[in-house]
Amino acid sequence: MPFQQELTHHYGPQVHIIDSPFLNGLLARLCSPESFQPEINRIVEVLYTHLISITVNNEFTIEKFEEPTRMTALHPGKKLQGTRIAASQKAVSVNLARAGTYPSHICYNFLHYSLPAPSVRQDHIFAARVTNSKEAVTGAEFGGMKIGGDVQDAHVIFPDPMGATGNTMVTAIDHYKTHIPGPAKKFIALNLIVTPEYLKNLLKAHPDVVIYALRLDRGLSPQAVLEATPGQFWDQERGLNDKQYIVPGGGGFGEIMNNSFV
Structure with a gap:
């Protein structure tokens, strides 16, 4: 049987849910x-x-190249030919503290392997859930930010492990679109786990955003909905409990990643 690289769904072409046995198993372990x-x-x-x-392979511009190798001196005219990520691009990785701090650092470091250092930047936004008296999430609050410049023609990447309600992501992209000079080339959300609620809220607010995730969690959906193709009965799908935590999920990633349970 051929390997299915992405999960089949009805959420639209902006959504990419990677279907990798290796990554699925590792995420389950996490x-x-x-x-x-x-x-x-x-x-x-x-x-x-x-x-x-x-994400970089799929979303960034690709260019052809021809370069000598260590063997070219012995075999003149024989050079390596292939494709690579074009260096004439810009990228910004946005740290949505606190769960997004380490993931953003990983992505920021990775981008330097493909792009020149002056074309890569990391921004920082200190975000927190806003909840009501019933502990339900009502929005996102920014306590401060460090944004290092414009995002003109840049790929703006938001590595945030848990795509639960979408409030933080919506607010962050809102800020870049309305307060930071651009326009950006693309806004890309990178999540380990997403819910149907997250996808609906984020795409409603920002239909241009591109979403990459490793897993879709909709564990509180009716059994008949779970047996259908994801997104076929989107309005009936549910992945959040009453406190807006993902089910089956993995708990609070901001807490477990920082060993700080507050």
Whole structure:
């Protein structure tokens, strides 16, 4: 049977849910109650390294190249030919603290392998959930930010492990679109896990955003909906409990990644 690289769904062409047995197993291990630091961050590094690699290959401009190798001196005229990521691009990785801090650092470092240093930047936004008296999430609040310049023609990447309600991502992209000189070439969300609610809220607010994720969680949906193709009964799908935590999920990633349970 041929390997299916992406999950089949009805959420639209902007959504890419990677279907990789290796990454699926590793993400399941990360979500296990038996997983602790420092294993947690080691797994996160592997997962995000694969996710940013897939994203760059799919979303960035590709160019042809021809270069000499160490053997060219012995065989004049014989050079290596192939394709690579075009260096004439810009990228910004946005740290949505705190769960996004380490994933953004991983993506920021990775981008330097393809693009020249002056074309790669990391921004920082300190975000927190806003909840009501019933502990339901009502929005996102920014406590501060460090944004290092414009995003003109840049790929703006938001590595945030848990795509739960979408409030933080919506607010962050809103800020870049309305307050930071651009326009950006693309806004890209990089999530380990997403819910149907997250996809609906984010795409409604920003239909131009591109979403890459490793897993779709909709564990509180009716059984008949779970047996259907994801997105076929989008309005009936549910992946969030009453406190807006993902089910089956993996708990609070901001907490487990920082060993700080507040």
